[in-house]
Amino acid sequence: MKFDANCIFCKIVAGQVPCTKLYEDEDVLAFLDINPVTYGHTLVISKEHYSTFLSTPKAIMNKVMNVAQRIGQVQIEQLGAKGVNILINSYEAAGQVVPHFHVHVIPRYTAKDGFRLEFKELKDVNLPKVAEEIKDNL
Ligand code: 5GP
Ligand code: ZN
Numbered sequence: 001m002k003f004d005a006n007c008i009f010c011k012i013v014a015g016q017v018p019c020t021k022l023y024e025d026e027d028v029l030a031f032l033d034i035n036p037v038t039y040g041h042t043l044v045i046s047k048e049h050y051s052t053f054l055s056t057p058k059a060i061m062n063k064v065m066n067v068a069q070r071i072g073q074v075q076i077e078q079l080g081a082k083g084v085n086i087l088i089n090s091y092e093a094a095g096q097v098v099p100h101f102h103v104h105v106i107p108r109y110t111a112k113d114g115f116r117l118e119f120k121e122l123k124d125v126n127l128p129k130v131a132e133e134i135k136d137n138l
Pocket of ligand 2 (some may be wrong): 004007048050
């Protein structure tokens with residue numbers, strides 16, 4: 001199993017750094033974010049060290065997403081959340097601070113509960129051109 005001795009999440013997996021654990025299996029660990037943005041903010045991670053979602057093998061990525069879905073369901077059923085944001089930051093430019101694949105499962109109570117994702121419209125984009133750049137390489 002890939003382990004990075006300098007990685008805070010690898011240290012959590014190894015039990016060298018404590019966490020508030022919610023779930024664990026062979027490949028996946030879920031625990032509460034130490035700086036929650038809402039009540040119940042959870043991180044679901046692969047136990048093995050992969051630096052981003054984009055570089056994680058599909059089988060592991062799928063297992064992590066399965067657990068993230070279940071955590072979101074329980075946040076609604078048990079915490080009284082009215083919604084859930086699933087967020088994966090990949091690379092620094094996207095706001096990733098810890099370079100170990102993790103999924104944020106953020107329960108939402110109201111639109112003004114302290115967490116906000118802002119979608120600002122990018123003007124004058126040639127959509128067919130963008131589509132060409134992407135779709136031929138999928
Ligand atoms: P990123 O910006 O990389 O997507 O998010 C990293 C998240 O990890 C942050 O929300 C931060 O609060 C959380 N985090 C960083 N270090 C620790 C830690 O030692 N323990 C826990 N439970 N969460 C951490
Ligand atoms: Zn790691």
